[in-house]
Amino acid sequence: MSESIDVAVIGLGPGGEHVAAQLAQAGLSVLGVEKHLVGGECPYYGCIPSKMMIRAADALAETRRVPDLGGSSEVTPDWTPVAKRISDEATDAWNDQVAVDRLVDNGGRFARGRGRLAGPGKVVVETADGAEEYDVSRGVVLNVGTSPAVPPIEGLADTPYWTNRDVVKVTELPGRLVVLGGGAIGCEIAQAFARFGVDVTIVEVADRILGPEEPEASEVVAEAMSAEGIGVRAGVTVERIDHDPDAGFTLLLAGGERITGEALLVAAGRRTNLADVGLDTVGLDPSTRFLDTDEQMRAGDRLWAVGDITGRGLFTHMSMYQAEIAVRSILGKDGPWADYTAVSRVTFTDPEVGSVGLTEAQARDRGIRVTTGSYSLPSSSRGWIHKAGNHGVIKVVADADRGVLVGATTVGPAGGEMIGLLATAVHAAVPVSTLRRMHYAYPTFHRAIENAVNELDL
Ligand SMILES: Cc1cc2nc3c(=O)[nH]c(=O)nc-3n(C[C@H](O)[C@H](O)[C@H](O)COP(=O)(O)OP(=O)(O)OC[C@H]3O[C@@H](n4cnc5c(N)ncnc54)[C@H](O)[C@@H]3O)c2cc1C
Numbered sequence: 001m002s003e004s005i006d007v008a009v010i011g012l013g014p015g016g017e018h019v020a021a022q023l024a025q026a027g028l029s030v031l032g033v034e035k036h037l038v039g040g041e042c043p044y045y046g047c048i049p050s051k052m053m054i055r056a057a058d059a060l061a062e063t064r065r066v067p068d069l070g071g072s073s074e075v076t077p078d079w080t081p082v083a084k085r086i087s088d089e090a091t092d093a094w095n096d097q098v099a100v101d102r103l104v105d106n107g108g109r110f111a112r113g114r115g116r117l118a119g120p121g122k123v124v125v126e127t128a129d130g131a132e133e134y135d136v137s138r139g140v141v142l143n144v145g146t147s148p149a150v151p152p153i154e155g156l157a158d159t160p161y162w163t164n165r166d167v168v169k170v171t172e173l174p175g176r177l178v179v180l181g182g183g184a185i186g187c188e189i190a191q192a193f194a195r196f197g198v199d200v201t202i203v204e205v206a207d208r209i210l211g212p213e214e215p216e217a218s219e220v221v222a223e224a225m226s227a228e229g230i231g232v233r234a235g236v237t238v239e240r241i242d243h244d245p246d247a248g249f250t251l252l253l254a255g256g257e258r259i260t261g262e263a264l265l266v267a268a269g270r271r272t273n274l275a276d277v278g279l280d281t282v283g284l285d286p287s288t289r290f291l292d293t294d295e296q297m298r299a300g301d302r303l304w305a306v307g308d309i310t311g312r313g314l315f316t317h318m319s320m321y322q323a324e325i326a327v328r329s330i331l332g333k334d335g336p337w338a339d340y341t342a343v344s345r346v347t348f349t350d351p352e353v354g355s356v357g358l359t360e361a362q363a364r365d366r367g368i369r370v371t372t373g374s375y376s377l378p379s380s381s382r383g384w385i386h387k388a389g390n391h392g393v394i395k396v397v398a399d400a401d402r403g404v405l406v407g408a409t410t411v412g413p414a415g416g417e418m419i420g421l422l423a424t425a426v427h428a429a430v431p432v433s434t435l436r437r438m439h440y441a442y443p444t445f446h447r448a449i450e451n452a453v454n455e456l457d458l
């Protein structure tokens, strides 16, 4: 016997949870389906625990800078409060009861189990007590997110490697950590662990870490990390990985070099959880990596998709942005609909890397007549005053024909905050002439934006 409902949300990551709560509050009968933890990757295994590690690690690093600036300092790192904070404050010991209650309090129903499409307007949930079937009148929202991708390196699958889901549960630090992958996860965790005294090496197959960012950003972050003793090995291929209970991990690189570690974190990208959600039953390709969505987040007839599975940027703020659009679409409201011209993101290394819109290379690939401006943060008044820990660069990318910025990068101690100003500029297509006439308070980090904007050939 099938039950009838208005909307089913399969996967309750940040976006799915938001959609389910909003639609239930609007009076629809909504079923939220989650096989693991309501809230998804971000609160339990992603953004929040990693940023708690980084907050503590940054405090240690800043204290170590005291001798350069005003006295002496002694730092004795202790991971115990970090592990405790992640367990107690961030994840409630990986228990989602509060989030389940929140959904129910908003008027939604909750099913713990694996959800899948079973044809247009039909959903099946495999629960511990068996399969439940639902007829869904208004639509299904998919928000099934991603899992860590594990590269097909010989030997790796048989080793006790960590992914992000393990590293957030670590209570005792290893002496030596190898991080496979120098993307956002790899760089953030590598630096946090290193600041707690772990000997860390990042092993990256591409020719630079933080590949999606501007090359100038990768260079500044690699320099800052190397300066604090983190091994940054880019452009290397790992041919084989072995593990021995006594010797730990050994990575054999092409060329014969070996890199060893007590622990290995695999941070080599993500794969979407789309293989077993029944896409074939609604005429979609079950082997697709990402789901194509229109401006209202529709992926098919009475089918919406939000979050990482749409391939528009694997970020919590993207999942939430799309969730809001899906809610309006399902409720038959008006736009504005999805617009990706000014997506911003921040990698929380020190220096932080903020970016918005297109990189220079992306802008050139689109045939835009590009002009760029950049300014080194240590050369700015504030960077010079800041001294210890002042690594950074501002880069702006402009469309010379339109006289507006199409992208920007802000690397620095407050890089993640500085990008806000430039996100507005790209989003609202503020003329470069206006950006040149603005007031920039002295001596702020963001004042270096004015220097970069003045470098543009416009
Ligand atoms: C270490 C790390 C750090 C990160 N840091 C940041 C950051 O600082 N800022 C930022 O913006 N982003 C960050 N991210 C990315 C962010 O976590 C994701 O973009 C965010 O969680 C949005 O994902 P989502 O909404 O697509 O779903 P997810 O969070 O992936 O959740 C999907 C949910 O669906 C469930 N599910 C899957 N299949 C089924 C099924 N068949 N039935 C029922 N349930 C199912 C899963 O159990 C999961 O709970 C980080 C990620 C990681 C791993």
Ligand SMILES: NC(=O)c1ccc[n+]([C@@H]2O[C@H](COP(=O)([O-])OP(=O)(O)OC[C@H]3O[C@@H](n4cnc5c(N)ncnc54)[C@H](O)[C@@H]3O)[C@@H](O)[C@H]2O)c1
Pocket: 151, 153, 180, 181, 182, 183, 184, 185, 186, 188, 203, 204, 205, 206, 209, 210, 211, 238, 267, 268, 269, 270, 313, 314, 315, 345, 346, 347, 348
């Ligand atoms: N601050 C943030 O917003 C934040 C933080 C962490 C993660 N995230 C999100 O999570 C996503 C996933 O992060 P991620 O770091 O796992 O993925 P990523 O795709 O950003 O980086 C993975 C890196 O691993 C490298 N790699 C792949 N195979 C390899 C191999 N065999 N050997 C060595 N290196 C290899 C890739 O070249 C790449 O540089 C990101 O795209 C990002 O959107 C965001």
